[in-house]
Amino acid sequence: MKLQQLRYIVEVLNHNLNVSATAESLFTSQPGISKQVRMLEDELGIQIFERSGKHLTQVTPAGKEVIRYASEVLGKVESIKAVARQYTQPDQGTLNIATTHTQARYALPEVIKGFIKRYPKVSLHMHQGTPTQISESVVKGQTDFAIATEALHLYQDLIMLPCYHWNRSVIVLKDHPLAKIKNITVEDIAKHPIVTYLFGFTGRSELDEAFNAAGFTPNVAFTATDADVIKTYVRLGLGVGVVASMAVNDEDDFCVIDASHIFKASTTSIGFRKGTFLRDYMYEFMVRFAPHLTRPLVEKAIQLKYTDEVNKLFADIELPTR
Numbered sequence: 001m002k003l004q005q006l007r008y009i010v011e012v013l014n015h016n017l018n019v020s021a022t023a024e025s026l027f028t029s030q031p032g033i034s035k036q037v038r039m040l041e042d043e044l045g046i047q048i049f050e051r052s053g054k055h056l057t058q059v060t061p062a063g064k065e066v067i068r069y070a071s072e073v074l075g076k077v078e079s080i081k082a083v084a085r086q087y088t089q090p091d092q093g094t095l096n097i098a099t100t101h102t103q104a105r106y107a108l109p110e111v112i113k114g115f116i117k118r119y120p121k122v123s124l125h126m127h128q129g130t131p132t133q134i135s136e137s138v139v140k141g142q143t144d145f146a147i148a149t150e151a152l153h154l155y156q157d158l159i160m161l162p163c164y165h166w167n168r169s170v171i172v173l174k175d176h177p178l179a180k181i182k183n184i185t186v187e188d189i190a191k192h193p194i195v196t197y198l199f200g201f202t203g204r205s206e207l208d209e210a211f212n213a214a215g216f217t218p219n220v221a222f223t224a225t226d227a228d229v230i231k232t233y234v235r236l237g238l239g240v241g242v243v244a245s246m247a248v249n250d251e252d253d254f255c256v257i258d259a260s261h262i263f264k265a266s267t268t269s270i271g272f273r274k275g276t277f278l279r280d281y282m283y284e285f286m287v288r289f290a291p292h293l294t295r296p297l298v299e300k301a302i303q304l305k306y307t308d309e310v311n312k313l314f315a316d317i318e319l320p321t322r
Helices: 003-014 019-025 030-044 061-088 101-107 109-118 131-139 186-190 204-214 227-235 280-289 295-303 307-313
Strands: 049-052 055-059 093-099 122-128 145-148 158-166 168-173 194-197 220-224 240-244 254-258 266-273
Touching: 003 019, 003 030, 003 061, 019 030, 055 061, 093 131, 093 280, 101 109, 101 122, 101 145, 101 227, 109 122, 109 280, 131 145, 131 158, 131 266, 145 158, 145 280, 158 295, 158 307, 168 227, 186 204, 194 204, 194 227, 220 227, 227 240, 266 280, 280 295, 295 307
Parallel strands: 093 122, 093 145, 194 220, 194 240
Antiparallel strands: 049 055, 145 266, 158 266, 168 240, 168 254
């Protein structure tokens, strides 16, 4: 059994059983991958993949278990390499972060600015995507950190640490009827078309929950993943904008209405794959993003086995609000 064979079966699954795409991503040949997979199956005495002719059709039950352990082995190998680099090149390396537009645009700039100044030899890369894409990229080892708010059930394979709370604001043009109301309600907002986040992005679920609890159905006229796009369409008069409050701090052409009394606060978390060896600069990044995430606290969270235990660890910590 070779590490190369384990890497091949994991990557074949990551590429939806497309051996050609796997070969291209690994800069090798399709026949070479197929041969190594066959050799591994012969050695183990099981089929990892079911086939129809030359095509792989699905992963066998035994194959799922093998690939799960193969992923863990490859993760340990990367951790061993990271340990070595920690001692040979302590201030050099790469850091890949997967997150949404709102976090990348409004929560991270100052954090990244300070981090790059402290670690100029660390190459930092930002990857924006959906909650599913964010979680998968970290699980597959393509990125180091996931920074997310929505769909945390997708992140069960990661250690997720709460960072801060945030809420929403309603934005309207200054001549809009809502601009004249001091304490707006869900009923007030429900009278108008809404421009907000696509479901599954940036706390959108809290909007739907608030409307459902009040007995209303939101008239969502337009959705987007990007707060700046939402603001553009509010300016066009398409509807009432509901966005993260952090995204409207510098607006002067809107009437910005605090809606924290209407919507439940959301919590943004940062997560990484279980078993990951965290370099010094990775601890540094976390504490810059969320000052309460000190190294001792993070190390304690890493030792816990279950998500509920991690949640209890943070239960008495007062998170900041942005």
